[in-house]
Amino acid sequence: MVKVYSITQCPWCDKVKKYLKSKNVDFEEHNIENSDEDAKACEVLSGDTMVPVITPDDKEYVVGFDKTKIDTMLGLQ
């Protein structure tokens, strides 16, 4: 399952979530403001707590709304 690390007020996180929904990609949202565990996982994955971070497998990830990179990583058209 694709994970999106996010925070509550974040226009780019909103854009990523809207984009994944528009492409019918199921995802779990992990709000790093609400969970220390998620904040730590985000930092371990990307080396930072900048959001949004999108990952399909907790290995590969994209930071921010980079449509081309997200499409490539998730195999979207």
Next chain:
Amino acid sequence: MEKTSVKKDIVIIGAGMAGLTAALYAGRMNLNTIVLENAIVGGQIANATGIENYPGFMTVTGKELIETVQKQAENVGAVVDEFDIIERLELQNETKLVETANYIYETPVVILATGMNRRKLPLAEESKFANRGVHYCELCDGHMYQDKIIAVMGGGNAALDAALFLTKYASKLYLVHRSQFRADEITQEKVKQNSKIEIMLETEITKLLGDTRLRKIEILDKNTQSSSLLDVDAIFVNIGVEPNTALFKDQIKLSKRGHILAGEDCRTNLDGVFAAGDIREKEIHQLTTAASDGTTAALLAEKYIAKLREVN
């Protein structure tokens, strides 16, 4: 892959208040309308945490306000596409072309409502520390600095609002501005009352220092001409905005400040091309005047289209 051509009555470039208001009016006139946005729907106000000067609301977040306008526009048939990327505009001919990553839109009317982008910090070290201590979006990145020391650079309403917002994270916040505040009195008073904020006026930031992240800023007291170092974990830059004209600056008349030259009727030097909102050269740039421009541009675009249909 060959791109599909699609005919539209109006293509609106930019989904801020001006663009979405234009879409709302165009949709209500049964015009086949699309709004394209390369960045964030809402533009600058997407980051606004509390708007208190938009008529009809005591206070409203930018997100709530713009989502409502978007829904209003979509309810009357306008389409908002924030995922396709606008690549090229051809505005000179009667039929204008708007090429995106996926489509080529053919249209008699383009409304340019691309708004403004935040001005970058004009220091050589900016790129080294971008997103590593130098930030432009307090809503997006403020959470990274829980219990840390933050500096905000700027003296307008946006800067002071950013400073107030960031005090929810910061243990200490320096508000640094090169001259006197331009923000309204109510906001200035809120800043002065906030015990976490230290105000530093007549002060320039002259250098950024650090390793892989920003650690210190060098500041210059303009009155004494003395420099000193401040320990900070981040700086949020809010030193104004510049018009977003990259897509069309070679095709349309711009003012010396780089805004589109268009009168109160929003008509540009090109037939069928209108400019609305902050991108238009005018004295007052407010959310209310952006909505006003969107209204004017859409209503006059409809008249322009009606005339073209009479002739053809």
